[in-house]
Amino acid sequence: xxxxxxxxxxxxxxxxxxxxxxxxxxxxxxxxxxxxxxxxxxxxxxxxxxxxxxxxxxxxxxxxxxxxxxxxxxxxxxxxxxxxxxxxxxxxxxxxxxxxxxxxxxxxxxxxxxxxxxxxxxxxxxxxxxxxxxxxxxxxxxxxxxxxxxxxxxxxxxxxxxxxxxxxxxxxxxxxxxxxxxxxxxxxxxxxxxxxxxxxxxxxxxxxxxxxxxxxxxxxxxxxxxxxxxxxxxxxxxxxxxxxxxxxxxxxxxxxxxxxxxxxxxxxxxxxxxxxxxxxxxxxxxxxxxxxxxxxxxxxxxxxxxxxxxxxxxxxxxxxxxxxxxxxxxxxxxxxxxxxxxxxxxxxxxxxxxxxxxxxxxxxxxxxxxxxxxxxxxxxxxxxxxxxxxxxxxxxxxxxxxxxxxxxxxxxxxxxxxxxxxxxxxxxxxxxxxxxxxxxxxxxxxxxxxxxxxxxxxxxxxxxxxxxxxxxxxxxxxxxxxxxxxxxxxxxxxxxxxxxxxxxxxxxxxxxxxxxxxxxxxxxxxxxxxxxxxxxxxxxxxxxxxxxxxxxxxxxxxxxxxx
Ligand code: ARG
Numbered sequence: 354x355x356x357x358x359x360x361x362x363x364x365x366x367x368x369x370x371x372x373x374x375x376x377x378x379x380x381x382x383x384x385x386x387x388x389x390x391x392x393x394x395x396x397x398x399x400x401x402x403x404x405x406x407x408x409x410x411x412x413x414x415x416x417x418x419x420x421x422x423x424x425x426x427x428x429x430x431x432x433x434x435x436x437x438x439x440x441x442x443x444x445x446x447x448x449x450x451x452x453x454x455x456x457x458x459x460x461x462x463x464x465x466x467x468x469x470x471x472x473x474x475x476x477x478x479x480x481x482x483x484x485x486x487x488x489x490x491x492x493x494x495x496x497x498x499x500x501x502x503x504x505x506x507x508x509x510x511x512x513x514x515x516x517x518x519x520x521x522x523x524x525x526x527x528x529x530x531x532x533x534x535x536x537x538x539x540x541x542x543x544x545x546x547x548x549x550x551x552x553x554x555x556x557x558x559x560x561x562x563x564x565x566x567x568x569x570x571x572x573x574x575x576x577x578x579x580x581x582x583x584x585x586x587x588x589x590x591x592x593x594x595x596x597x598x599x600x601x602x603x604x605x606x607x608x609x610x611x612x613x614x615x616x617x618x619x620x621x622x623x624x625x626x627x628x629x630x631x632x633x634x635x636x637x638x639x640x641x642x643x644x645x646x647x648x649x650x651x652x653x654x655x656x657x658x659x660x661x662x663x664x665x666x667x668x669x670x671x672x673x674x675x676x677x678x679x680x681x682x683x684x685x686x687x688x689x690x691x692x693x694x695x696x697x698x699x700x701x702x703x704x705x706x707x708x709x710x711x712x713x714x715x716x717x718x719x720x721x722x723x724x725x726x727x728x729x730x731x732x733x734x735x736x737x738x739x740x741x742x743x744x745x746x747x748x749x750x751x752x753x754x755x756x757x758x759x760x761x762x763x764x765x766x767x768x769x770x771x772x773x774x775x776x777x778x779x780x781x782x783x784x785x786x787x788x789x790x791x792x793x794x795x796x797x798x799x800x801x802x803x804x805x806x807x808x809x810x811x812x813x814x815x816x817x818x819x820x821x822x823x824x825x826x827x828x829x830x831x832x833x834x835x836x837x838x839x840x841x842x843x844x845x846x847x848x849x850x851x852x853x854x855x856x857x858x859x860x861x862x863x864x865x866x867x868x869x870x871x872x873x874x875x876x877x878x879x880x881x882x883x884x885x886x887x888x889x890x891x892x893x894x895x896x897x898x899x900x901x902x903x904x905x906x907x908x909x910x911x912x913x914x915x916x
Pocket of ligand 1: 471474475476511512513662680682
């Protein structure tokens with residue numbers, strides 16, 4: 354049990370059963386380690402003064418706590434209860450943490466809950482856009498955090514591999530006079546697509562032709578299926594290059610096409626249950642009164658994104674026994690997901706499964722404008738990653754620490770890719786994020802390189818002097834105590850993200866931790882301290898380094914041992 358949980362348990366004995374107890378780290382000025390606001394809500398139900406209730410809780414807590422657990426329990430302000438741990442508790446807990454480091458209080462649920470994370474999901478036969486990077490990065494971080502927290506995690510790349518772009522591509526290919534689809538490169542595919550779409554604007558017949566090709570494909574036409582398979586492969590190869598550089602992996606690639614055969618049944622089932630109705634020739638579900646209905650089959654008989662998503666929910670519930678299905682998709686699709694979840698509820702597709710849309714804002718260029726394919730503003734993901742690595746390389750060169758070319762390359766990759774990811778993960782996912790190279794690569798600021806550099810510096814000290822046996826009684830400076838308290842928060846911060854789905858809470862935490870750890874190291878002698886103190890400080894440094902490493906790893910960011 355983490356310390357917060359231990360305190361919570363003691364406090365629980367002093368209040369009516371079932372009261373929600375929230376123990377948080379105290380604010381700096383509070384002069385305590387932890388605090389709770391529980392007296393305020395209790396005072397309301399008991400119609401008493403919060404200070405009076407807080408005083409009662411403080412008194413009772415003191416009595417119920419194991420002997421010597423707290424140094425003091427006090428009431429403060431209008432009704433806070435403040436807790437200060439005893440030195441004995443601090444030492445004991447820190448000793449335990451030093452033994453297991455970042456695995457300290459790592460949860461191991463016996464019956465692992467199952468989460469399916471639907472992330473990245475680019476549209477095949479189109480370049481992976483900068484917008485998909487957010488889903489990929491946030492999705493992977495959540496994946497790691499849930500896995501670390503003892504969940505069974507299934508990463509599913511729900512590729513857009515079935516829609517109208519294939520109609521366009523197949524039509525364009527057939528009309529191009531090219532004979533062998535196997536010889537097309539990704540660039541040629543893109544060109545076919547772009548040229549056809551441009552012409553389509555002037556000639557509506559080309560649009561009809563493209564729709565006709567999709568219809569044939571969806572009905573299993575052999576030639577179109579064959580062409581589709583080749584295009585699918587060429588394009589997936591491109592994506593996999595990017596995933597490889599980003600260090601992203603999936604357990605499944607169950608794209609839209611995977612559900613093709615189930616779509617008629619999805620519609621029939623919805624009709625049988627009386628949930629779907631015919632409207633102007635289309636089959637729709639009225640999910641939200643007064644708003645456009647959720648269309649699951651068009652009047653020409655074709656199926657949509659929505660039909661596939663309903664099929665996918667059924668599959669994820671039945672096949673994966675998912676307790677939670679998470680869709681990491683931009684907030685432009687918010688209403689779509691509200692409709693999807695409502696439709697699933699009306700159809701009773703996932704009565705015991707929690708469906709959530711983990712949304713995020715836009716990714717804007719430095720001038721706050723949208724990155725786009727039009728007007729020369731298009732930047733491909735690959736170009737962006739290459740540039741990040743090149744810029745990181747300059748920083749590494751600047752440090753010039755006699756590293757081999759190979760090492761430099763490795764570090765540049767970790768730093769460049771790390772900077773890109775951290776830029777995304779350190780901002781609240783709901784806001785539009787901007788993108789500024791100097792900020793992203795700033796060695797002094799809230800950036801991946803700063804954290805990676807902090808880690809590398811500690812790693813280098815620990816190479817010189819290994820941490821071993823120590824006595825925590827020698828960690829008595831306030832700076833040390835602050836750092837220990839920071840470290841105690843790690844399991845709590847990670848666990849909280851499995852409920853809030855905000856990875857930036859972890860990056861905020863790591864940044865604060867790195868600042869405190871650097872301050873500790875700059876202020877107090879470590880290697881030059883006397884033997885007992887040195888051993889204790891090395892232990893503190895090694896736990897801090899390990900938590901930094903693990904925290905970054907959960908965000909999908911690699912650390913390097915030298916920088
Ligand atoms: N391919 C879609 C897009 O780029 C995103 C898919 C999201 N996942 C889902 N199950 N709908 O817009």
